[in-house]
Amino acid sequence: MPTALDVFINGISGVFAGITFLYIAIRLNSVIADRKVGNKD
Amino acid sequence: MVFFESMGLFALSPGMVCMWIIGLVLIYLAINKQYEPLLLLPIGFGILISNLPLTNLMVENEGLLWVFSHFGIEWEIFPPLIFLGLGALTDFGPLLAQPRLIFLGAAAQVGVYLTFFTAYFMGFSLQEAATIGIIGGADGPTTIFLAASLAPHLLGACAVAAYSYMALVPIIQPPIMKLLTTEAERKIKMKKGRKVSSTEKICFPLIAVMLIVLLVPASAPLISMFMLGNLFRESKVVERLNDTAQNALMNTVTIFLGLSVGATMSADNFLRKEVIFIFCLGLFAFMISTASGILLAKFMNLFTTNKINPLIGAAGVSAVPMAARVVQKVGAEADKKNYLLMFAMGPNIAGVIGTVIAAGIFLTMLK
Amino acid sequence: MATEVEAPLAGNIWEVLVAVGESIEEDDELVIIEALKMENPVYAPCDGTVKEIKVAKGDVVEEDDILIVIE
Numbered sequence: 001m002p003t004a005l006d007v008f009i010n011g012i013s014g015v016f017a018g019i020t021f022l023y024i025a026i027r028l029n030s031v032i033a034d035r036k037v038g039n040k041d
Numbered sequence: 042m043v044f045f046e047s048m049g050l051f052a053l054s055p056g057m058v059c060m061w062i063i064g065l066v067l068i069y070l071a072i073n074k075q076y077e078p079l080l081l082l083p084i085g086f087g088i089l090i091s092n093l094p095l096t097n098l099m100v101e102n103e104g105l106l107w108v109f110s111h112f113g114i115e116w117e118i119f120p121p122l123i124f125l126g127l128g129a130l131t132d133f134g135p136l137l138a139q140p141r142l143i144f145l146g147a148a149a150q151v152g153v154y155l156t157f158f159t160a161y162f163m164g165f166s167l168q169e170a171a172t173i174g175i176i177g178g179a180d181g182p183t184t185i186f187l188a189a190s191l192a193p194h195l196l197g198a199c200a201v202a203a204y205s206y207m208a209l210v211p212i213i214q215p216p217i218m219k220l221l222t223t224e225a226e227r228k229i230k231m232k233k234g235r236k237v238s239s240t241e242k243i244c245f246p247l248i249a250v251m252l253i254v255l256l257v258p259a260s261a262p263l264i265s266m267f268m269l270g271n272l273f274r275e276s277k278v279v280e281r282l283n284d285t286a287q288n289a290l291m292n293t294v295t296i297f298l299g300l301s302v303g304a305t306m307s308a309d310n311f312l313r314k315e316v317i318f319i320f321c322l323g324l325f326a327f328m329i330s331t332a333s334g335i336l337l338a339k340f341m342n343l344f345t346t347n348k349i350n351p352l353i354g355a356a357g358v359s360a361v362p363m364a365a366r367v368v369q370k371v372g373a374e375a376d377k378k379n380y381l382l383m384f385a386m387g388p389n390i391a392g393v394i395g396t397v398i399a400a401g402i403f404l405t406m407l408k
Numbered sequence: 409m410a411t412e413v414e415a416p417l418a419g420n421i422w423e424v425l426v427a428v429g430e431s432i433e434e435d436d437e438l439v440i441i442e443a444l445k446m447e448n449p450v451y452a453p454c455d456g457t458v459k460e461i462k463v464a465k466g467d468v469v470e471e472d473d474i475l476i477v478i479e
Contacts, residue, residue: 004161007171007406012154014402015395018256019147022394025248026140033241233471362444369446378451380416382443383471 052094056308063311064088064303067201076208080181080299084201087303099304106304109297114189114196114305119298120182121266126291127182127393128270129283131361133245135386138234141341142353142384146391148337149357150399152177152330157403160322165315168192171403173319176203177326178396179210179360185302186263187400191407197306198316202323207360213324214355214367217331222351226339227375229350231384239275246271253398259408260401267397330358334388356385359392411454413476419443421467421475430458432478439463439475450475 002010045051067085071078091099091106098104113119136143157174161167168191175187176199184203188196206213219227246268254261273283334357338349352372356364365385372381422442426432437449438458460477463469 001167002406004158004167004170007167007403008154008158010406011157011399011402012151014257015150015398016144016147018253018398019143019391019395021252021256022249023140023143025252026137026143026245029244029248030137030140030235030237030241033238033244366444366446369448377449378416380448382446382448383417386444 047095049094049096054094054308056312057092057094059312060088060092060306060308063306064092070205070208074208077204079295080204080302081201081208083296083299084204084303084306087300088197088306089303091304091306092308099307106300110301110304113294113297114185114301115193117186117189117262119294119301120186120189121262122294123182123291123298124263125266125270126286126288126294127361128246128267128272129274129286130291131267131271131274131390131393132386133242133271133275133390134237135234135383136390137237137241137245139384139387142349142387143391143394144341145334145338145349145354145357145388146359146393146395147357148354149330149334149359149388149392150178150395151333152326152328152358153396153399155329156322156326159325160318163318163322165318166192168407169195171407172196172199173322174326175199175396175400175403176206176319176323177330177358178392178399179203179207179327179330179358179364180393180396181207182298183263183396183400185298187403190404193305194310195315195319197302197311198319199323200302201306202320206323206327207363210327210358210360210363211367211370213327214331214358214364215371217328218335218352218355218368218371221332221335222339224375226351227372228379229348230376230379231350231353231381232347234384234387239277242275243272246275249394253394253401257398257401257405259404260397263397263400264394267393327358331355334358334392350379350381350384353381353385353388356387356389357392357395359389359396361389361393362386364392365389410459411456411478412474413438413450413453413478415441415469415471415473415475416450417441417443417448418470419448419468421463421465421469422447424461424463424465426458426461426476428458428461432456432458441469452478454478 071081160170250268334354338351338354368385
């Protein structure tokens, strides 16, 4: 079993890391989707 | 004589009567005050009938409520199905239009972790503390999902705490929102986000589910159902499935889920001093989550000219759309022409994803 | 000197509170838009007379759709 501190640190950094990746994915998504549809951003 | 012996009246205990009162209070709150009635009504009723003696409703393999509880909650079916419906109801547009708002949904999870820490130091086990912490995510199904895996004996208390505080968001949040923001900040009018194409809205659930499940596989049951529901909605080609997911399926599962959660709250399970701590910690979690969302928004404002109204940080607490409505109301008090509602939906929805990720990480580390 | 009043958010027209020809003042409530089960009033940006009402109760509007024209 990990310690509470382990969970705390892994947890918070995990959430922020996951959300950051999702943020990057959203930005990429909008660029790609707009290119496909031919819109200007 | 046999008939008299079989009467429940003679098998009553004071604990049971106590639970009746609690069940009736929840039903009252649901009907008279309209506190999250969709959940609190069946939960309250489930508490009532499962605390009537000699019914065998909760007897293993036999009881009606046991069957609902076992297959729906213990087998982790109900929460993902609710997420299917929630995904079909969710419009990610406001989030995709201003992606940076997603960080406010992440910030709100700080309440989860601080509560986890506090609960642990109050004597709860790691698993129990995690379940109590996740209340701060303001997400009923995720709380139930995590509790069923990590701390089933706390499921009832945590679920009732989560749903009660979600209903109380209009009371809990505004004082914190006003405390942490200046009048000027509350008046900030945000610039409209970009237009979001329907192609984007179709790609998003696919990208999101793959990314999140690759990072946190334990969150798969919840996030995949969420994104599937969203895909039903955005593809616009499966309106029958979309409609069922949003309405019939969601309502059906809600009925069973509420009843099952109530059924877990027997007198010996619920009438312990830990439950008072859980309710206090749950409130603490909601408050910290509200604060951390607002504070991150203020912090982000230091680095950008396109200012974020910090009030929308409070909507990172994923009581959808209750928290967004609270933001609108508090913002309108400062400037009635300020329409923050749709901006607030960005963090509101992001918060749901954030809570699921947090739950997934807890599961990965503590199971 | 016509001013177009645009929808500040997307939603359904819950109620139209003014009539064509009515004289209004700045900050009067013109239309109520329902979104997420909340009633959101749209206020007049200036004084004037209602020249045109482009929406009716129950219409679905997007952000920036023109609701009312004021003269």
